[in-house]
Amino acid sequence: MYLHKPMSLLAVLLATLVGSVDARTVIQNKGSDTLVNVAQAWAEAYQTVDSDVAVAVSGGGSGTGIAAMINGTVDIANASRKMKDKEKKMAKDRGQDPVEHIVGYDALAVFLHKDNPSGTMTIEQLADIYGRKGKARKWSDLGITVPGCKDKIVVVSRQNNSGTYAYFKKAVLGKDKFKNGTLDMHGSKDVVDLVEKTPCAIGYSGLAYATDHLQMVCISKDGKPCVSPSVQTAGDGSYPIARPLMMYTNGQPEGAIKAYMDWIMSDEGQCIISKKGYAPVRPVQCN
Amino acid sequence: MAAVEEKIEGVVSNRGAFDRRNTDWYIDKLVEGLVFLGGISAILFIIGIFVFIGKEGLGFVFETLDLEEFFTSPYWEPSDEDAPEYGILALIAGTASVTGLAMIVAIPFSLGAAVYIGEFATGKTREALKVLVELLAAIPSVVWGFIGLTIMNPLIIELFDVPVGLTVLNAGIILGLMAAPIMTSIAEDALKAVPDRYREAAEAMGATRWQVIYKVVLPAAKNGLLGAVLLGVGRGFGETMAVLMATGHAVNIPTSVFDSVRALTATIAAELGETAVGSDHYGALFTIGIFLFIITFIINLLADLVVRGVRKG
Numbered sequence: 001m002y003l004h005k006p007m008s009l010l011a012v013l014l015a016t017l018v019g020s021v022d023a024r025t026v027i028q029n030k031g032s033d034t035l036v037n038v039a040q041a042w043a044e045a046y047q048t049v050d051s052d053v054a055v056a057v058s059g060g061g062s063g064t065g066i067a068a069m070i071n072g073t074v075d076i077a078n079a080s081r082k083m084k085d086k087e088k089k090m091a092k093d094r095g096q097d098p099v100e101h102i103v104g105y106d107a108l109a110v111f112l113h114k115d116n117p118s119g120t121m122t123i124e125q126l127a128d129i130y131g132r133k134g135k136a137r138k139w140s141d142l143g144i145t146v147p148g149c150k151d152k153i154v155v156v157s158r159q160n161n162s163g164t165y166a167y168f169k170k171a172v173l174g175k176d177k178f179k180n181g182t183l184d185m186h187g188s189k190d191v192v193d194l195v196e197k198t199p200c201a202i203g204y205s206g207l208a209y210a211t212d213h214l215q216m217v218c219i220s221k222d223g224k225p226c227v228s229p230s231v232q233t234a235g236d237g238s239y240p241i242a243r244p245l246m247m248y249t250n251g252q253p254e255g256a257i258k259a260y261m262d263w264i265m266s267d268e269g270q271c272i273i274s275k276k277g278y279a280p281v282r283p284v285q286c287n
Numbered sequence: 288m289a290a291v292e293e294k295i296e297g298v299v300s301n302r303g304a305f306d307r308r309n310t311d312w313y314i315d316k317l318v319e320g321l322v323f324l325g326g327i328s329a330i331l332f333i334i335g336i337f338v339f340i341g342k343e344g345l346g347f348v349f350e351t352l353d354l355e356e357f358f359t360s361p362y363w364e365p366s367d368e369d370a371p372e373y374g375i376l377a378l379i380a381g382t383a384s385v386t387g388l389a390m391i392v393a394i395p396f397s398l399g400a401a402v403y404i405g406e407f408a409t410g411k412t413r414e415a416l417k418v419l420v421e422l423l424a425a426i427p428s429v430v431w432g433f434i435g436l437t438i439m440n441p442l443i444i445e446l447f448d449v450p451v452g453l454t455v456l457n458a459g460i461i462l463g464l465m466a467a468p469i470m471t472s473i474a475e476d477a478l479k480a481v482p483d484r485y486r487e488a489a490e491a492m493g494a495t496r497w498q499v500i501y502k503v504v505l506p507a508a509k510n511g512l513l514g515a516v517l518l519g520v521g522r523g524f525g526e527t528m529a530v531l532m533a534t535g536h537a538v539n540i541p542t543s544v545f546d547s548v549r550a551l552t553a554t555i556a557a558e559l560g561e562t563a564v565g566s567d568h569y570g571a572l573f574t575i576g577i578f579l580f581i582i583t584f585i586i587n588l589l590a591d592l593v594v595r596g597v598r599k600g
Contacts (some may be wrong), residue, residue, distance in 0.1 A: 132362075169367075181539040184557075
């Protein structure tokens with residue numbers, strides 16, 4: 001297991017302070033911004049399960065977590081997209097063996113400003129706004145008039161190594177790519193903040209980042225009636241842009257990491273993810 | 288001669304033998320060595336940095352990169368699985384537009400300040416101004432970026448009725464204010480280097496204050512002032528944090544100052560931490576690094592040559 005030096009030092013220091021003889025085991029956990037809140041909640045709750053294990057969580061995006069897994073600097077990488085074949089090969093070349101665990105599902109919500117009258121959109125309309133082949137540059141191109149906005153669509157996206165970005169591209173744009181001129185935010189929170197303040201804006205992020213100051217779009221695909229994003233619709237697969245959330249371990253998990261992963265998949269762990277606004281991997285009864 | 292020897296012996300305090308290698312001599316040599324190391328370290332570091340970014344980026348440049356695409360394509364999509372695109376034209380346009388606007392903002396400010404400090408202000412006013420200008424140069428760039436994000440952004444939205452205030456205009460003004468203090472200091476040095484007899488001669492001919500400055504001092508300091516502007520441009524090209532925060536970070540060839548853009552430096556800052564070491568994306572970012580290094584090197588060299596030109600002439 002990889003022990004981060006300053007953290008292990010800190011753990012030893014803590015152990016000495018408390019008077020315990022055993023140094024705590026530290027699990028390094030890094031990656032997806034979508035998952036970071038859940039990962040933190042898991043890490044905190046796990047203290048009551050096994051106080052000898054400390055989980056150090058940081059975000060930065062799926063790309064960051066996967067890069068760290070390839071470079072061998074984390075124990076568990078969080079990702080809101082699957083590892084690419086190229087990345088898997090690079091990991092193998094460096095002697096890592098990433099194993100995928102699906103820990104939950106997330107609905108990718110599309111946000112509009114509160115004043116935007118358009119509550120429903122089709123995947124084609126989204127592709128028209130976001131895609132390079134798309135022609136919509138003004139709201140009037142879609143037949144929409146937004147109060148407080150001078151027609152130009154402010155397209156908000158994510159930086160290109162975000163898992164949310166990669167999933168949105170695949171699910172909405174298909175083979176097409178993002179058009180130039182999108183504002184690439186460095187986190188889901190920034191997307192939400194900007195769309196809240198900008199009447200002309202459209203943006204997307206994991207459902208858990210939604211606030212009351214935003215409007216969530218009901219999305220229809222292939223002419224079917226539209227579905228609003230929610231924990232239910234993400235879990236039962238009816239929402240068209242829902243995605244699995246993954247954790248990658250180096251090889252099949254063993255020891256403290258296995259115990260942690262097993263606990264995440266238990267009812268207790270799955271209740272935490274559903275409380276954070278994501279769908280659990282299976283229906284669970286939570287109080 | 289005898290008197291001199293006596294004096295030396297007195298200093299060295301080592302009568303008889305004429306060996307001067309006492310503690311002072313060794314300290315002298317040691318300090319000389321340390322100062323020499325300090326002096327050449329700048330050269331060593333620059334070679335080290337160049338070797339490092341060369342080693343990380345050049346493999347990609349020769350093996351994968353299509354140089355024509357790199358400089359002429361406006362599409363930057365390095366994380367695409369099937370067909371990654373490595374075009375930096377839009378990023379160059381972003382950096383150039385922001386730096387250009389910054390110079391339009393900074394040149395009048397800094398030249399005005401330099402002329403006032405150098406030619407008009409006297410005594411305490413002058414000293415206070417100089418200290419304040421230095422202080423302005425010491426504000427961290429992230430603070431400037433924060434100002435762009437929280438103060439300029441809503442201000443631009445309000446004043447110009449545009450949907451988003453994170454634009455070329457925002458970043459250009461911020462960057463101009465950041466570059467102005469350094470340009471002021473260098474421009475003031477250039478004005479100071481103009482000999483007083485030039486001014487005295489002009490005044491003796493009956494020239495007014497403004498005529499002295501406009502007809503005599505500014506032309507004489509021309510090279511130094513140009514050097515100041517070039518260093519400002521170099522600062523603009525290399526600045527990262529403030530530009531990252533104030534431009535809106537959108538890959539885009541701007542058609543007006545109200546468009547969002549993305550700078551070369553900001554792209555490296557935003558993406559490098561999240562790419563796998565040794566991947567093509569990583570190589571592409573280092574190639575941008577090499578490009579930036581070459582550009583700033585040329586600008587700084589030019590500025591140096593221009594400033595040197597004025598000292599000799």
